[in-house]
Amino acid sequence: MEIELQAAPARRAMAVGVLYGFGGMALYTALADTPGIAWSAALLALGLGGLAAGETLRRATRRALRLDETGLVDSAGHVLARWEDIVAIERGSFSLKPSNGFTLRLARPGARAWKPGMWWRLGHRLGVGGVTSAGAAKAMAEAIEIRLSDRAAPIP
Structure with missing residues (x-):
């Protein structure tokens, strides 16, 4: 008996896309139009965290x-x-x-x-x-x- 469990392609694409999109939007907002340096730094950190989470998810879901x-x-x-x-x-x-x-x-x-x-x-x-x-x-x-x-x- 051998059963294999893989990431569903549509779910994987959606999850990675949401995290990359969130990270990208936060980075864009940090660099485009923020009221102060503290907000820019916070949004920059949030955006980089979102991109890192998306990449970690992408790599983890390659395995079965x-x-x-x-x-x-x-x-x-x-x-x-x-x-x-x-x-x-x-x-x-x-x-x-x-x-x-x-x-x-x-x-x-x-x-x-x-x-x-x-x-x-x-x-x-x-x-x-x-x-x-x-x-x-x-x-x-x-x-x-x-x-x-x-x-x-x-x-x-």
Whole structure:
């Protein structure tokens, strides 16, 4: 079993475009028509931050996530969660999870990390989703649920 989760092209383009557009507008406003140096500096910092966020999102969404026999791995080969470390999956409406995604509860905490639009890790939680396709994220979540339920089932 191997399932791959990628950024949806339209969602990726929209998210990156919004951040680049925001950064560009803030830079334009800072350089064009501001009432003082403090406002110019603040808008300049905001614009550069928006452009940096857009670039970070663009780079992060080039990679895909794969669910294989190891666990959850990104396309660069970094293991995000091994099967033996996955305790539970949360995907309810009121759970803390990314848009179109799910959250894995892990046995061991990992280092804080964030790949905007794809995944984040904070302590014992790993959130997957953002600009991903809803259908592909649901299929991956269901595959994880099946594997976890098979692991929990008693042997007759």
